[in-house]
Amino acid sequence: MKKIVTKFGGSSLANAAQFAKVKEIILLDPARRYVVPSAPGKRFDGDDKVTDLLYRCHRQAMEGESIAETFGKIRARYQEIVDELKLTVDITPELDEVEAQIAAGATADYCASRGEYLNGILLANYLGWRFLDAAKGICFDEEGRFDADKTNTIMSALLCDDMPAVVPGFYGAKPNREIHTFSRGGSDITGAIVARAVKADMYENWTDVSGFLMADPRVVEAPREIASITYSELRELSYMGASVLHADAMFPVQRAGIPTNIRNTNNPNHPGTMIAVHQPHDESHPTITGIAGRKGFSTINVEKAMMNSELGFGRKVLQVIEEEGLSFEHMPTGIDTLCVVVESKELQPKRDEIVRRIVELTGADTISIHENLSVIATVGRGMVNNCGTAARLFSAMSRAGINVRMIDQGSSELSIIVGVDDDDFETTIRAIYREFVG
Numbered sequence: 001m002k003k004i005v006t007k008f009g010g011s012s013l014a015n016a017a018q019f020a021k022v023k024e025i026i027l028l029d030p031a032r033r034y035v036v037p038s039a040p041g042k043r044f045d046g047d048d049k050v051t052d053l054l055y056r057c058h059r060q061a062m063e064g065e066s067i068a069e070t071f072g073k074i075r076a077r078y079q080e081i082v083d084e085l086k087l088t089v090d091i092t093p094e095l096d097e098v099e100a101q102i103a104a105g106a107t108a109d110y111c112a113s114r115g116e117y118l119n120g121i122l123l124a125n126y127l128g129w130r131f132l133d134a135a136k137g138i139c140f141d142e143e144g145r146f147d148a149d150k151t152n153t154i155m156s157a158l159l160c161d162d163m164p165a166v167v168p169g170f171y172g173a174k175p176n177r178e179i180h181t182f183s184r185g186g187s188d189i190t191g192a193i194v195a196r197a198v199k200a201d202m203y204e205n206w207t208d209v210s211g212f213l214m215a216d217p218r219v220v221e222a223p224r225e226i227a228s229i230t231y232s233e234l235r236e237l238s239y240m241g242a243s244v245l246h247a248d249a250m251f252p253v254q255r256a257g258i259p260t261n262i263r264n265t266n267n268p269n270h271p272g273t274m275i276a277v278h279q280p281h282d283e284s285h286p287t288i289t290g291i292a293g294r295k296g297f298s299t300i301n302v303e304k305a306m307m308n309s310e311l312g313f314g315r316k317v318l319q320v321i322e323e324e325g326l327s328f329e330h331m332p333t334g335i336d337t338l339c340v341v342v343e344s345k346e347l348q349p350k351r352d353e354i355v356r357r358i359v360e361l362t363g364a365d366t367i368s369i370h371e372n373l374s375v376i377a378t379v380g381r382g383m384v385n386n387c388g389t390a391a392r393l394f395s396a397m398s399r400a401g402i403n404v405r406m407i408d409q410g411s412s413e414l415s416i417i418v419g420v421d422d423d424d425f426e427t428t429i430r431a432i433y434r435e436f437v438g
């Protein structure tokens with residue numbers, strides 16, 4: 001029988017009315033048998049997310065302040081859902097226990113995780129399904145690193161009876177049973193883990209937007225929606241700043257070959273964005289799939305005559321960068337020049353030391369640092385075997401009067417990356433979008 005894992009984000013479960021929409025969606029397809037809920041999110045602009053309130057309670061408890069008022073808000077959120085939906089579960093003892101634990105100095109991770117835990121209990125009761133505490137199946141090691149293989153073995157066993165289940169997102173436990181959370185937005189990861197464990201046919205991620213857009217709507221007016229995208233394309237776009245799905249939520253499903261469908265709880269008839277390992281050829285799919293970028297990079301430019309024939313030159317430069325604890329983003333090279341792109345905020349405090357050490361180790365003729373670089377990725381599986389894409393992109397930039405400071409095309413041919421002045425960031429994205437999309 002077909003299996004779908006559905007994950008619902010915080011805004012999808014923010015109040016009783018949203019719970020009702022979620023139930024309707026779940027019941028519409030009998031294959032939707034595993035649900036991963038987030039904690040209740042914002043109901044309106046300016047509202048609090050329950051997770052934020054829980055972190056606030058934790059801070060207050062740590063500072064010896066009373067948590068009564070903040071916890072009162074949390075209590076009211078859950079109680080209102082119970083009352084409005086006329087749920088049969090008595091959530092008061094659970095709430096009392098959580099409040100007592102927080103007041104007694106429970107860890108930040110424990111506090112934050114209760115948002116999903118309590119919401120999971122309510123949703124399971126509302127659906128009449130079993131509740132499976134994620135602490136039983138999502139495993140971290142002693143240092144808090146996620147243990148994918150152990151988790152998959154345990155989760156598969158826990159869910160092997162094919163009975164529908166609600167598994168709260170965002171947290172799991174260390175071997176000593178201490179609660180540990182993923183980073184913010186981590187319920188997406190739990191959903192992907194459950195999808196892998198039950199060998200789902202599909203991972204549906206229900207949120208409050210109808211999928212990904214081809215560009216940031218704050219930069220491009222009303223950008224087109226992305227109907228289909230591959231995991232590799234999405235990885236390039238999210239790395240560059242596009243967000244909807246937690247970046248770590250791709251690995252479990254991509255590895256298992258399970259597609260992810262981003263859907264909108266408030267517009268359930270919209271097909272959303274389909275993410276898959278491979279996408280079938282589609283004439284209507286544009287040459288580019290999306291554009292994303294980030295400001296705030298610097299380039300370290302190293303020059304040395306005859307560099308290209310000197311063995312180990314690049315290694316020495318990267319050795320300094322590594323030993324100074326920086327990660328580099330790109331490294332375009334010329335014949336006698338090498339350029340390393342790093343984040344400005346990481347470089348700033350170590351700048352002089354890095355320059356000094358590179359000169360010392362490599363005997364470089366000159367080193368210069370240029371700041372205020374934006375890196376923009378134009379991503380598209382359609383670019384492979386499609387000659388002229390780069391020419392179109394650079395012509396569009398040139399017509400818009402933009403000076404290209406760096407070019408990098410990965411060997412995957414999935415993306416063309418350009419570096420421009422921070423001041424040209426928006427103009428560049430708009431120029432590329434106009435050229436390929438209109």
Ligand code: ASP
Pocket residue numbers: 009010038039049051052115169170183184185186187188
């Ligand atoms: N509730 C957590 C957060 O706000 C996790 C999630 O919603 O995915 O980050």
